[in-house]
Amino acid sequence: MNILDKIIAQKRIEVAQRKAEVTIAELEKGPFFKSETYSLKAALLDNTKTGIIAEYKRKSPSKGIINDKATIEEVTMAYATYGASGISVLTDHEFFGGSLADLQKAAIINKIPLLRKDFMIDEYQLLEAKAYGASVILLIAANLSVGEVKSLASAAKNLGLEVLLEIHNEQELEHICDEVDLVGVNNRNLKTFEVSLDTSVQLSNLIPLDKLKISESGIHKVEDIHYLEQYGFKGFLIGENFMKQEVPGEAFRSFAEELKNYKVSKTS
Numbered sequence: 484m485n486i487l488d489k490i491i492a493q494k495r496i497e498v499a500q501r502k503a504e505v506t507i508a509e510l511e512k513g514p515f516f517k518s519e520t521y522s523l524k525a526a527l528l529d530n531t532k533t534g535i536i537a538e539y540k541r542k543s544p545s546k547g548i549i550n551d552k553a554t555i556e557e558v559t560m561a562y563a564t565y566g567a568s569g570i571s572v573l574t575d576h577e578f579f580g581g582s583l584a585d586l587q588k589a590a591i592i593n594k595i596p597l598l599r600k601d602f603m604i605d606e607y608q609l610l611e612a613k614a615y616g617a618s619v620i621l622l623i624a625a626n627l628s629v630g631e632v633k634s635l636a637s638a639a640k641n642l643g644l645e646v647l648l649e650i651h652n653e654q655e656l657e658h659i660c661d662e663v664d665l666v667g668v669n670n671r672n673l674k675t676f677e678v679s680l681d682t683s684v685q686l687s688n689l690i691p692l693d694k695l696k697i698s699e700s701g702i703h704k705v706e707d708i709h710y711l712e713q714y715g716f717k718g719f720l721i722g723e724n725f726m727k728q729e730v731p732g733e734a735f736r737s738f739a740e741e742l743k744n745y746k747v748s749k750t751s
């Protein structure tokens with residue numbers, strides 16, 4: 484069994500447990516169920532922002548503990564203050580050390596698009612995402628059929644959530660459907676953990692033009708963003724590069740500043 488299979492097997496157990504504990508009616512009374520959402524698509528096209536979706540991630544199967552000290556509040560507030568277009572919050576506990584409570588804490592203090600980063604297999608998780616303050620959900624093509632992507636994406640749209648579909652090879656392009664707003668190319672193969680920005684480059688011109696393109700994982704330098712922009716990427720999902728620093732918010736601030744100066748020096 485590869486790691487993705489393991490995560491999905493665990494997720495099925497977890498979702499069944501949660502369904503038994505919290506009813507849909509209760510979720511619909513959740514703190515953010517009726518709140519407005521924020522468009523990640525619009526935020527990524529807003530030139531006053533960085534185009535970065537900055538991630539809060541305590542640990543991962545590939546890296547182990549990344550940062551177990553910096554709090555969700557301090558990190559996400561800094562991300563939002565210094566120009567993140569969106570924030571990705573891991574809500575998987577077992578493998579990534581996150582929780583829905585983290586998502587809710589981030590939603591209370593930040594009025595920007597929040598991505599619920601988890602392994603979605605059931606509509607119930609979409610209701611959770613909405614109840615705890617997400618504006619965007621992730622669907623991972625590697626663990627869903629074409630039909631599952633379509634039905635989960637359409638359920639998400641009905642809840643007012645935007646849909647980010649993650650792919651990492653050419654076959655997975657088949658999963659792209661009308662209900663998908665954004666397509667993310669994961670540079671990390673979730674089965675082998677290998678990381679290469681070439682994955683984004685190779686798939687870039689095969690993604691339909693009406694989808695906003697995001698490059699995910701393994702981005703460490705301002706030059707990486709510049710490079711990916713040349714292939715039409717408008718969004719950059721970055722986690723470890725910030726989270727591995729003692730003060731991730733400060734790492735984000737200086738990266739955003741360098742990015743801004745880089746752009747200014749390019750255009751002047």
Ligand SMILES: O=P(O)(O)OC[C@@H](O)[C@@H](O)c1c[nH]c2ccccc12
Pocket residue numbers: 538540600601623649669699700701702720721722723724
């Ligand atoms: O920490 P990185 O290499 O900057 O990557 C961030 C993000 O892309 C990565 O965490 C991620 C991409 N797709 C996922 C799916 C599930 C969990 C995590 C992920």
